[in-house]
Amino acid sequence: METALYLLPVTLGETPIERVLPSYNKEIILNIKHFIVEDVRSARRFLKKVDASVDINSLTFYELNKHTLPEAISDYLRPLADGHSMGVISEAGCPAVADPGADVVAIAQRKRLKVVPLVGPSSIILSVMGAGFNGQNFAFNGYLPIDPAERARRLKELENRVYQENQTQLFIETPYRNQKLMEEILHVCRPQTRLCIAANITCEGEYIQTRTVKEWKGHLPDLNKIPCIFLIYK
Incomplete structure (x- = not known):
């Protein structure tokens, strides 16, 4: 070796x-x-x-x-x-x-x-693979700001990059705040923007679903305290 x-x-x-x-x-x-x-x-x-x-x-x-x-x-x-x-x-x-x-x-x-x-699982790559979004131009942005106003501004910035740069945007949240973040995405982003929610990747109960913001309203999964990664694209 x-x-x-x-x-x-x-x-x-x-x-x-x-x-x-x-x-x-x-x-x-x-x-x-x-x-x-x-x-x-x-x-x-x-x-x-x-x-x-x-x-x-x-x-x-x-x-x-x-x-x-x-x-x-x-x-x-x-x-x-x-x-x-x-x-x-x-x-x-x-x-x-x-x-x-x-x-x-x-x-x-x-x-x-x-x-x-060495080769192994990456939630970032696997979520891009499963979302159906642009896999040639994407950015992982880590955690969004905790302050609600700053987080809303950041979400709008990332959504604008989706439309201006044709770039898939990925971000994560502390698992116990997943529900709050999903609700904020639906409130801030455009109805036609697509959101992929990818949770428990490679694990039991794996969940990878893509819908428009409009389609997600009233149908959000309960992913409290579950590792998730979120992706938005046009």
């Missing part, structure tokens, strides 16, 4: 590993002893899910999240510089995509250390 910083995708929920991750990923994981992770507990759980025989106590974990000091991140790559492969694991999906893992990947690139992204 080539020495590198391996970006290791994680299931998006309790989906069986074999449904969404190739067996090659397991081969790589079992040869790595140093992991940069968003959360140590969930990373340990994922590794045990990959192979129950993994000796967790023999592994070294470096936590990388919003609480990690920037000056600490560079030191995390010391094992890689010394010739030991490392893995990056996020909470769900692909590391370094809407994920703090991007910071350590940027450092690896600056240091000319080899980076290898």
Whole structure:
């Protein structure tokens, strides 16, 4: 196995590993002893899910999240510089995509250390695939503002980009605020604008539906506390 910083995708929920991750990923994981992770507990759980025989106590974990000091991140790559492969694991999906893992990947690139992204599920890509929207020009915008007035303005900005740039717009919300966001989309956006609601992607109860704003009114699903991604297009 080539020495590198391996970006290791994680299931998006309790989906069986074999449904969404190739067996090659397991081969790589079992040869790595140093992991940069968003959360140590969930990373340990994922590794045990990959192979129950993994000796967790023999592994070294470096936590990388919003609480990690920037000056600490560079030191995390010391094992890689010394010739030991490392893995990056996020909470769900692909590391370094809407994920703090991007910071350590940027450092690896600056240091000319080899980076290898592995295949796995991305809610962003899978939702674009399932929406029926423009897959050649799209933008992921992360979380919208919490303030209602600012959020309404941002929604209008994104909708204008849909019509002016022919660009699919994606965004997410904290799961317990899904219902409120869906209601605001229906209030702010044009009746003919299409909204795709994609929830529990690759998991039990997967829900991916596209309708116009007008068609959604009075028919919104109950997706409170369920991981969702929202897409709008003309």
